[in-house]
Amino acid sequence: MYDSGKIIVGLLIFIALVTFPFYNNIGKVNAKPELKLDTPEIQKLPEQERKCVESKEFMRGGHMQLLDDWRDSVVRDGSRIYTSSAHKTFNMSLQNECMRCHSNKKDFCDKCHNYMAVKPYCWDCHIAPKENKS
Amino acid sequence: MLDKALKGSRGYWGWLFFLMGIMGAGFLAYLYQFKNGLGVTGLSRDISWGLYIGQFTFLVGVAASAVMLVIPYYLHDYKKFGKIVILGEFLAISAVIMCMLFIMADMGQPMRVMNIFLHPTLNSVLFWDTVVLNGYLFLNIIIGWITLESDSKGIKPPQWIKPFIYLSVPWAVSIHTVTAFIYAGLPGRHFWLSAIMAARFLASAFAGGPALLIILALLVRKLTKFDPGKEPIQALGKIVTYAMFANVFFLGLEFFTAFYSGIPAHQHSFHYLYAGLDGYNKLVPLMWTSSILAVVSLFLLIFPSFRKKEGVLAFACVSLFISLWIDKGFGLVIGGFVPNMFERVTEYWPTIPETIITLAVWATGFFVLTVLYKIAVTVREETAGIEIEH
Amino acid sequence: MSINRREFLRLAGVSALAGVGGVAVFNKLQNNALEASEFTAGPNALNAKRWAMVVDMSKFKTPEDYKRCMDACHSTHNVPNFSNPKDEIKWIWPEKFEHAFPGQENPYMNEETKEKSFLLLCNHCDNPPCVRVCPTKATFKRKDGIVMQDMHRCIGCRFCMAACPFGARSFNYRNPRGKDANGQPLIKEENAAYPTRTIGVVEKCTFCTERLAVGKLPACVEVSNEFSKGGLVFGDLDDPGSEVRKIISAKYTIRRKSEIGTQPSVFYVIGGNDYAIVPEIL
Ligand code: SF4
Numbered sequence A: 001m002y003d004s005g006k007i008i009v010g011l012l013i014f015i016a017l018v019t020f021p022f023y024n025n026i027g028k029v030n031a032k033p034e035l036k037l038d039t040p041e042i043q044k045l046p047e048q049e050r051k052c053v054e055s056k057e058f059m060r061g062g063h064m065q066l067l068d069d070w071r072d073s074v075v076r077d078g079s080r081i082y083t084s085s086a087h088k089t090f091n092m093s094l095q096n097e098c099m100r101c102h103s104n105k106k107d108f109c110d111k112c113h114n115y116m117a118v119k120p121y122c123w124d125c126h127i128a129p130k131e132n133k134s
Numbered sequence B: 001m002l003d004k005a006l007k008g009s010r011g012y013w014g015w016l017f018f019l020m021g022i023m024g025a026g027f028l029a030y031l032y033q034f035k036n037g038l039g040v041t042g043l044s045r046d047i048s049w050g051l052y053i054g055q056f057t058f059l060v061g062v063a064a065s066a067v068m069l070v071i072p073y074y075l076h077d078y079k080k081f082g083k084i085v086i087l088g089e090f091l092a093i094s095a096v097i098m099c100m101l102f103i104m105a106d107m108g109q110p111m112r113v114m115n116i117f118l119h120p121t122l123n124s125v126l127f128w129d130t131v132v133l134n135g136y137l138f139l140n141i142i143i144g145w146i147t148l149e150s151d152s153k154g155i156k157p158p159q160w161i162k163p164f165i166y167l168s169v170p171w172a173v174s175i176h177t178v179t180a181f182i183y184a185g186l187p188g189r190h191f192w193l194s195a196i197m198a199a200r201f202l203a204s205a206f207a208g209g210p211a212l213l214i215i216l217a218l219l220v221r222k223l224t225k226f227d228p229g230k231e232p233i234q235a236l237g238k239i240v241t242y243a244m245f246a247n248v249f250f251l252g253l254e255f256f257t258a259f260y261s262g263i264p265a266h267q268h269s270f271h272y273l274y275a276g277l278d279g280y281n282k283l284v285p286l287m288w289t290s291s292i293l294a295v296v297s298l299f300l301l302i303f304p305s306f307r308k309k310e311g312v313l314a315f316a317c318v319s320l321f322i323s324l325w326i327d328k329g330f331g332l333v334i335g336g337f338v339p340n341m342f343e344r345v346t347e348y349w350p351t352i353p354e355t356i357i358t359l360a361v362w363a364t365g366f367f368v369l370t371v372l373y374k375i376a377v378t379v380r381e382e383t384a385g386i387e388i389e390h
Numbered sequence C: 001m002s003i004n005r006r007e008f009l010r011l012a013g014v015s016a017l018a019g020v021g022g023v024a025v026f027n028k029l030q031n032n033a034l035e036a037s038e039f040t041a042g043p044n045a046l047n048a049k050r051w052a053m054v055v056d057m058s059k060f061k062t063p064e065d066y067k068r069c070m071d072a073c074h075s076t077h078n079v080p081n082f083s084n085p086k087d088e089i090k091w092i093w094p095e096k097f098e099h100a101f102p103g104q105e106n107p108y109m110n111e112e113t114k115e116k117s118f119l120l121l122c123n124h125c126d127n128p129p130c131v132r133v134c135p136t137k138a139t140f141k142r143k144d145g146i147v148m149q150d151m152h153r154c155i156g157c158r159f160c161m162a163a164c165p166f167g168a169r170s171f172n173y174r175n176p177r178g179k180d181a182n183g184q185p186l187i188k189e190e191n192a193a194y195p196t197r198t199i200g201v202v203e204k205c206t207f208c209t210e211r212l213a214v215g216k217l218p219a220c221v222e223v224s225n226e227f228s229k230g231g232l233v234f235g236d237l238d239d240p241g242s243e244v245r246k247i248i249s250a251k252y253t254i255r256r257k258s259e260i261g262t263q264p265s266v267f268y269v270i271g272g273n274d275y276a277i278v279p280e281i282l
């Protein structure tokens, strides 16, 4: 078609625009976020019991899936107790259980979420623990 | 063929930019609503649906009415509609797009709209409405596009499009039936809980939609070199007349049941709409305007000698369209919520942001319609002399 | 340009997850953990086949009594106080007889009933229209009869509000965590153990599922026991020995709009004798 030249130019501009953030960031190094685990509640635990509900490795990549399963179980099935693969039981509650230990949302949840630029809507409803530090 | 929409007169571009201006204003108003919640509308705990859902309901009817051209043309071989059937299909496309925008505007959590498909719920009428509306949009896009493309090349449309065309007939009926079921299946909403609701919806749709088409066809003739022809417009006029008569008749049936039975709960909403209830009467002037316009338009339509004059026909169609717009796009939805579940009256009136958003959705619809009609009309102008046969 | 970097990372993350490799890794991680794990109800959880409530307004003497029940519910559940009927959210509230039971009133009925306020809440209907219409199953019925809201899933279409014949549902027209016209927070004091809701979702009474799960009665019932015995009674409608069944079989109770067939699980004691003979239970 007689317009094809224009279309191709248009497409090229479009591609250039949408990939702009990518090449704009080439060469910029971003420090990995350091997550803080020094909350009073965690400190209280004896060294060998300082473990999350599941392994660190699983939690790192799978906590969102776990929370998703928890929420469906609690809200929809009414089952609120989680027995972990290590046979420990937990109250499935983001607000009352996870955040009991991780009372430092800003240095824990937010750090990584900001780095990954994800904005989970958990906190629109769930009340975050009170923190003094900004 | 899209390139045909890119070459137009000054008036054409002016009109499109005008519409874009309204769309822009509506977009800003929507951002405001998105941030502050539906609290910026006139909606309340008691009247939880309003202008948006009313417009949605009304426009589903407009979309369904394309079938009033498809049936005579494809099923009864009424050749005269050959030139304008495309106008009906394109009107349906823009109407369905408006419907979807109104649904989005009405949603409290629009970002989660995909939940409807992630958790499909077969017992929810709203789920089915989403399905049939999307299907209808798809059907009309391919039918309209393929037939027009063939026309522009001066060939017959491919055979495989026929099943889609036949399918579009029951599908059109289904979109409006399912939309009526949203209302007609709710216990405790006596105004809506009526077996005749779907029939009423279809009757008003088959009056209002073709009336709009007549107006559009007359406009097309005035503004372009394409003449949809006198006869098809007269034929549409007949359809409008019968459908409007059925619509008024059905409304009469509702009145009879409510008032002869004497059941108070069945009368409350009618009281509210036409006379006021407990001293609340915000909608009364509107509803009477609608009734008077309905009578006037019906009077002008019933006598062939009036109807034959295109000026009179246009006037009748405009009155009829406004009448139905008030009745279905506003009164029907609000009336169902008054009185509330505690037999108290809360009133509703749209706010300014709500009105701007509504206007902007209409502007978007007209934008799509203008572009599509521009394409169709250009094709028609180019093939003016050729006899079209589908 | 950090926003752009974030945006990009987000997109990259999403596409990586969507990619076959991403999904496989993800599933593997997930399965490893879930193999041995399980979800159960707590040891103290209260169970029933069909939870129900009996409301005996004769046990409510002063406006204070009503207020205590309402406050108990609304403060436990972080229900915002909008103090205007347009945006209002309420889970439990009082209505006069003619508004609670429209169509049941007559001009000659006794003043006391006529003037009495009845506490209204979601009826947790056995045949709930709100559940029937919800396009996402955000409103659903649990095995124990409780009609529950999944706030994570609600799209805010408000079909359920049109469908509920009892006006039991409220929509978050505005941000419940916001402030009112006087700059006061809408939720006076947040209960840190319970979530709030977000803008654009529908909410209502949940029969305190979160309390039943740990062996407690609903908040409103618990408070009512402090000033009256039997003002609000909660129990299993399916269990002939339960207190709710005993009351229902001994006294004259009505349900709201029972003629439309939703089968409410909230019963209102209208009259009858405290000492009526309870039929022998076989
Ligand atoms: S009272 Fe309304 S919200 Fe509650 S279960 Fe019945 S229909 Fe649903």
Ligand code: SF4
Residues within 6 Å of the ligand: C133, C134, C135, C136, C137, C138, C139, C153, C154, C155, C156, C157, C158, C159, C160, C161, C201, C202
């Ligand atoms: S508003 Fe929410 S709960 Fe109600 S019908 Fe829509 S999705 Fe379901």
Ligand code: SF4
Residues within 6 Å of the ligand: C072, C073, C074, C077, C091, C092, C121, C204, C205, C206, C207, C208, C218, C219, C220, C221
């Ligand atoms: S049962 Fe619980 S949620 Fe329902 S009204 Fe009582 S306190 Fe509120």
